[in-house]
Structure formats: structure tokens, C-alpha cells
Amino acid sequence: MYFYNLDQQDWSVLESERLQGWFEMDTGLFGMRSPGELVEVDHGESGFLPRPLPPEVVLTSEQHELIAESRELLGEIRGLTAPGLLPNPGILLRPLQRQEALRSSSLEGTYASDEELLLYELEPVAADDASKAAAQWAEVFNNDLALQMAEEMQGQGELTLWSVRRLHQILLAGVRGQEKKPGAFRVDQVYIGKDHRFIPPPGYLVGQCMEALEAYWQTADKDYPALVRAFYVHYQFEAIHPFLDGNGRIGRVLLSVMIAQWHGMDRSWVFLSEYFEKHRDEYVDGLFRVSTAGDWDGWVTFCLRAMVSQGQETIARCRAMLALRQEWREKVQEIDLKSRAFRLVDRLFSLPVIDVASAEKALGVKTYQTALADLERFESLGLIERIEGRYPLTFIAQGVRRIAHGPY
Secondary structure (H helix, E strand, C coil): CCCCCCCHHHHHHHHHHHHCCCCCCCHHHCCCCCCEEEEECHHHCEEEEECCCCCCCCCCHHHHHHHHHHHHHHHHHHHHCCCCCCCCCHHHHHHHHHHHHHHHHHHCCCCCCHHHHHHHHHCCCCCCCCCHHHHHHHHHHHHHHHHHHHHHHHCCCCCCHHHHHHHHHHHHCCCCCCCCCCCCCCCCCCCECCCCCECCCCHHHHHHHHHHHHHHHCCCCCCCCHHHHHHHHHHHHHHHCCCCCCHHHHHHHHHHHHHHHCCCCCCCCCCCHHHHHHCHHHHHHHHHHHHHHCCHHHHHHHHHHHHHHHHHHHHHHHHHHHHHHHHHHHHHHHCCCCCHHHHHHHHHHHCCEEEHHHHHHHHCCCCHHHHHHHHHHHHHCCCCEECCCCCCCEEECHHHHHHHHCCC
8 A cells, every 4th residue: 555755736736636526535435344434534534444353254265275375385484494404594584584675665666676775785875865766775775674673573572562663663764754753653644545545544543443453463363364364464554554654564564473473483484575566456456445345355365375475485485595505505615715604605695795894794804805815716616796886896696696586
């Protein structure tokens, strides 16, 4: 779902047209099966107030099959990423998190390439108004930071409203939207779509809506499988739209956390934004049809298909990463590089761009020349290559990049 940031002139035009009845949510679309009610908001318009979860839904045989397949995939991922097999989970997790940040941001109209994000992480630049590209890199980077913070929170117990607000603070810190009260639930009205296609509940009801949502996700519900509950919560969060900006990105961060926590995983390994972006219209329309027609069946089926698709992709990427890492370690061992070279291998899997200064730190060496020599040995093996025209001298591991961000 989208929240459009309009300048004052745009708002004046919209206000004039809205008062003429051109831009109002079509209340006639909300039928008897709608899981909520219409309530008055600003200027006599109606907003949608969702009822507390859960809905009364009977799952279909197709959904049960997709749930079983999803559980098998999650079990396989647990095996691939077990601590005994993977002492440093960051070598697989960080590429997945970056890919999620790129795709989730893209859903909201913020675009960056994977190489731009990698280089920004290596050396952040000022995200000022003079550089639109840098501003977008910073937004995607903040999304990535929120995913990393969510990972830390997973080891600290249940999600709370405080943790949700904290993630929102991280998302909007120092970037577009920083004036939209980061970390605070809204008290003002928001409208989704330039035509006000969907109007969330008024601000004075947001707090109690979120408290009811928190009570649901913290209470066991034996009537529905964990995956289905996670998809219910994701819908409800987007319908409430508790923040002035950033709701879609935070909602998808929370979705990945719930999937992991409710399946006994200490980290989020499956992210759905890539599938949602590929099927953007179906994703947005699916959310809308729950509100208007109570189409939980269509929404849950869509999300379960996303889960299967992304679960399979996660397994494929992880297997390819592990195979490439083993290949690299064997190459390094064959030419009898120092043992510190293994640290450099893992550093390049966690972040596949590196300059000499960061290599010094990763390798624990004392001189620039020693770090440069190690990087040049890696270059001679074909593991990394120089980024032309980049200063300071910077290398990229294209093999890692292709696995992490290439098509699957």
C-alpha cells in the first residue's frame, strides 16, 4: 500500500477536487462480508475500521497442502543454517536481508541497485536534497538496518508495540519521512492512493487498534496455523496503517519476524517482498479485497504461494552460497595463503565489496600493503575484481553478488 507525499500545491488541488466528490473512498465496495465497519473521518469522509482478529475462516484443502509444503521448506532451511554447520550465520543472512530491503523499498517506489546499496554500506554518503540517488540509497539502507534490528529483537522475546515503534524510528532516521514522527503512532488521518482508494481508521482509534493487534499476536491461537496467523496480522497492520509513513516496509519486516519466531527459528530466513514485488497488483488488490469483501481465502492462498516460492528460493541461494564458499576455501588452501584468508572469505560473503582499509580491519593486519597484497592474491584467483573508476581502490566479489541478487 502507498502513502503519497505531496507538496502543498498538490494538496490544495486534491483538497479542492475531493470536496467536489472526485476523490473519496468508494464505500459501496464494502459489502456484508467486510471484516470491519466504516467510520467517519475528516470532512465527512468514511474510513475503514477493521474488527479485531481472528476472522472466522475455514481453510481450504489447497491451503493445507501449501502449509505442509511451507513447513517442509522451513525445516530444510533450519537444517541448512544450523549453528553447528554455520558458525557465522551472517555469511548467508546478510545477503538475504539486503535483497529484502531492496525489494521491500521498491514496492514503495524507492529504487536502488544491489551494487549501489553495497557500496553505500561500505562507505555511507550524506543523503541530502542535492543527491536524490544518495537519499534513496539511505532509505534502502535504513530498511536493511531495521531488518538487522528485528533479528536482534527476535532473541529478546515476543514482539511488542515498543519494538514496532523502535523499528519505525530506525527506518525513518535521517531520510525522507523523518518529519513524520518516527516511532509514534499517528493521530492524524492518512489516505492511501491519490484517489483515496482506501482510508484507514481515524488517528484517535489507532492506539486501541494496535493494542488489540498486539494482544492477538502474543496469544496462542490453536484454531489457525502459525503461517496463517502471520498473514492475518500483516493484513491487519496494513489496514490500521498506524504510522504516517513507512507502514508497508515495517509491516513486511514484522511478517518475516513472525514467520521465524512462530516456527522456532532464531533468525528470519524467509522474506516475501520479492514475490510481492513480482506480483505487486495481486498483493495490493489482495489487501484491498480483504477489507471490502472479506476475501481471506484469496489473501491467505496468495501469501502461502509467496511463502513456498520464497522458501524454495532461500534454499537455492543458501545452497549456492555454501557451495561457493567451500570452493573458495579450497582455492585459498591450495595456494597456502595465511589462515587469515579464511576470515576474508567470510567477510566477502557477508559484504561482497571491500576496500583496502576495510580489508585491514577484517584481516587484523597492521599495514596497508599487507592488506592490499592479500586482496591482490584473491584477485589473481578470480574471487574478486576491481571496480573501475572507484576511489579508494575497491573490489567486488561478483560470484557472491550474482547468487545473492541474481534471478532464481
